[in-house]
Amino acid sequence: MHEKLSRRDLLKATVGATVAASVLSTGTRHIAKAFAQSASSGTYYWVAHVGPGDPYWAVVQRGVQAAGKALGVKAVFEGPSGYSPPKQADMVNAAISAKAAGIVTTSADPAVIRGPLQRAAQAGIPTIFSDTPPPKDFAATFANGTPIAFVGVDVRIAAARASAKLVPLLEKGANVVVVNHEPGNRVLEIKTSGYIEGITSLDPKVDKLVIGEETTKAVEIMRAYLQKNPNTKAIFTLGALGTHAAVKLLDEMKASNDKIRVVGSDIDDVTLDAIKRGRVVSAIDLQQLGFGFLPIALLYLYNNYALDPNDHIGAGGTVDAKNVDFITKLAKQGFR
Structure with a gap:
């Protein structure tokens, strides 16, 4: 006698198969120790160094919510109201105390997140980094049979493009000049080096300017x-907040588009409009909806089917005058 599968069961199977097929290649896929961790009905936590008030992280939150809905699990996105790795660490510790089924986080400040990650490993809680890759020693030091992986893009390559x-x-x-709204954020330093790499042939004179998070x-x-x-x-921004400020200033100055060029990072309404009217030449499209969705799906596969998560690193896209209309449609649907 065969049981009837519900639509949710089918969706779970489809998501699991799709993620496994796309992320775990034949050469690198391997099964974790048998019954390494029993299937868990606990909450999955995605804890960032900034909360959903930032347009970039609002899209990540939508990805987390979509994963929870698709898989039928509780998935929560959290982050401080402004850039604060110490508050992020407190939230990770709270997730550990709540016996999280899995934790996704960033390593904007590795020194701050190191302690909580050690505690997660000791508690047997699988962890995936996203957006900001972990230092190379994290996996070797903390794994202890508990997976640590990274889902994101190589921001250096994305910025150079x-x-x-x-x-x-x-x-x-x-x-x-490269303007930085979150000084001390390691991934923004990587992004800065990528920007410089992309224009190396010009032998440019590069300044760095801290501008803060208030427009x-x-x-x-x-x-x-x-x-x-x-x-x-030229002005290079490291996130939507920096792009907002640069666009506002140049508009107030009534500067022509060719007087000072702008290259931005992250996609929102202001950035897309600025690209359409030529104020911004291009912007990095990190496609962060996947940063929210994919790590939750990988943790689900690990908990329920003992599939170790591997790193999933993309190159990121670029938005410019050629594709801005299509990306704008996706943004209106909440996918950017």
């Missing part, structure tokens, strides 16, 4: 910088 769009638009030796203050900091450095030819 976006900044390379400026090569035909700038002269050799051009003055450029009005960021605008004034950049205004003062440009008054002092009138030969600046």
